Amino acid sequence: MGAERLLRQARMTQELPFAVVQDRGQMQVISSLSQMAEERGLRLDQPLRDAMAMCPDLITRLRNPQSEARFLNSLRRWASKFSPWVAEEPPHSLVIDLTGCAHLFGGEEGVIEQVEQDCLDLGLSVHIGLADTKGAAWALARYAGQPLGVSRTGDAIDQEAPATRSRAVKRRNWERGGAAPQLRSNRGASGRIAQPGLTRQALAPLPVAALRLEGHVVTALSRLGLRRVEDLMAQPRAALARRFGKGTVYRMDQALGVAPEPISPAKQAPHFACRLSLPEPIGLAEDLLAALDKLLPRLAVRLNEKGQGVRRLRLEAYRTDQTMQSLEVGLARPSADIARMRPLLASKLGDIKAEFGIDVLRLVAAQTEPIHAHQHKGHIDAGQAVAARVLENTKLDDLIGTLGARIGLEALTRLHPGDSHIPEKAAQVQAAAWSVPHLHWPAPPRARPLVHFSPEALQTHSEAALPLTFKWRGQLHEVHSAQGPERIAPEWWLAERAWRSGTRDYWQVVTKTGDRFWLYFAHGGAISGGWFCQGRFA
Template identity: 60%
Template structure:
């Protein structure tokens, strides 16, 4: 079996170059992507021009604008950058099927047994550099026997013309050294990002020969071990700045002083501890598209195209045993713009007839513009569909079929109403497992819950039709039901009463409304014709008294 070889790809300008790809020709100036820390905005990524102006990562925006007044700043979009990294992961699948993401700006690839397809490891790096150059991306790579070593080589290895570590040992490098440059030098030796110089195709990365991981890592800073910032700072105070300074130290002493994390990272980088590459699971994509020879703009033409796209999409779902919950329709116009609409179902389905009416309701929101030349239908949210088998005599099968049909009718109704007002606005009631009156029923979203198919549990004593938060009643503070009381500014006269029904609070929960202790509930008929639900609170952490909580029909 060939020796294990790992490739680590690092995209140091991922955030900025993603924006440059989206808006080609727009940014002809230094560009910085900002991360909001809550107290200030700092630079999380920048293009080559901003770096040439002397800006650094994690630099506050005000300091950066003082150094470079013409700086263009954009806020970071972590979700978009993560999605872009997933796209790059699919691209890296051409080199090996074993590809994993190393968030937020890297990939890890297991090259074992694959390098001969590209003319060896150097030929593969050349292909990586050429592809990234075509994509407009800056990349640094490292190849080694372990994941940790490859990660460190990609980010901290010295390579002439690619990434230069200014150590201060070369007198030609520091002949014109200044105080600010010395600070930057100390920054990366303590774990910061080393300065980058534009890399060519030939020197895109560093390759550690098989079996020479120790010598390849010896001169790299301890930041290449992926340590915590506090651990790096403590190592720097002790003069342990290079990985080679740690390899000769007793492991037991290192573990006692810095914890097991340092020893584990060191062993993983050197190959003493295993660190597998876990490839990301392939996400199933269910989408169909139609490219039109001539642009269309009529609603009937768009509907005809959708009607042809739905059957093959649902057939793919049916073969995989999946159902669609959210579907998006994208229309691409001739002026290179796109518009999308989304519809949601109350229950996952692979039936085209249940999707057609929902999409039909949304067609009015589509603006054809100068014409539509492509349509794409994609399932955004999937659920597994479980096959239902009916058994028994003929009447049982027919009853089961009727129940399934009725359920589909309700689900379709919820889906149609949800397309207008939103699925989150439609709710249903389920019984609750509590003897507290206001918790006897719970509200659930209709689209994400099953209807209650059993008999609704009935309380021993009737409950009011309308129920509200307890309202104070002006009456003597005695458990005996008063004949006259005042409620909502009105004088009420009791003509009849039934009760009491004693309800105790749930002692294992702290309910603010039930801090008044045990309650005695009464159904009181008033001379005005109202039938109220009164209770007397015996008092707990709150004072005793009479309250009104509901009204009977």
């Protein structure tokens, strides 16, 4: 679909091979092909360097996933003319439930004729499958009328060396295949209709990949000679589930209609975006900021009308060479305030490379959440105190958003008090952008060290009495003073490996060199105890 979308947009001819490529790791691979490119022997997921060696005149363009998703969404709206139950199946498929709708177009054949004619008018090719179940329709659309592909596993007869083919007669059990399914077809190989109640017969000649199985499962089945769906149907279900997983049997049941697979129509989510087409290409940071000042007020108005606030904001810059570059920022709290969105976008405008110039800018609220106004009740002083607290939290959220634009919101964390008496669980780490700061921390029964680490064994005696000297990390320390003990018992309702040494007696120890350690003696339990160091005071 990606290749045909670009060919249609640029009004390019299909006489030359064309492909859409995307970055994958350290190389570029083909994500979409034109019909001419397929005829030249190219295939999906093929490295670009191999494709260029096979087809030197290949024309390529970079993939634009956002544009492809929008194009698929547009096709979904077009397909709603046939049925209100239309769902998207990214990256290039639509699923339509025609129950009770086919007679409006003259039956199932009439639906296929209308779909093909509309796609022809749009300059798109289409493969259609129509059956009682979603899985069967998926299989017919992709594999009906196609040759039975043989996996290159080394086990097939046609993969043997010439000197060993004389033994092929003895190994006919490896040779699977047969003629392509002869189903009722409409206008060539593009339309495939399975008669009502004949889903099993329609699926039988197709390869096992038509059941939407994972690649390694298809390869394993091919090694065993199970290459068609009818071969899989003849096997015991228990053995298939035990060897290849329950998913294999479940996919077969879905295709045959034994397991339900309803079609959920895509819900039209609230969409907030605005676009600015420029009369001349731009590339300077000042021009981008000026364009941003025109887009943000329009977006803010739409958000305020619906009571929504932005959580993630994306700026898409479309260049004159039909490529696009985008940048995305996140806010710690949903907001429709321009003063909070503009600095985040402005700080990342330097990442946009104008290349030959930018002629279209698009601002999209990629993620939104409802926002509610704060209602203050009580006397004036209380209202002012609440307003000051809200303003303070807003400043903290702005700081989190600014730091998140540089290092990512996921890298920012904050501590929250934990509901446990165990020292390691006294504080829980949570994402700063998706949590609310806790204003009132409960005071611990005793002082806690600033630096915590996993318990480290000390070299000293094994008695419960506090030692006068101990060796830790290769250094000998002498005890000057100590406070304790503070006895902490493990959570008996949880079997934690770290607390299998039993009850602990914690001590705050000051050495003669001025170091302050947090030591404890484990009385022993499932494993032996002893003296350990778990933290240091500042």
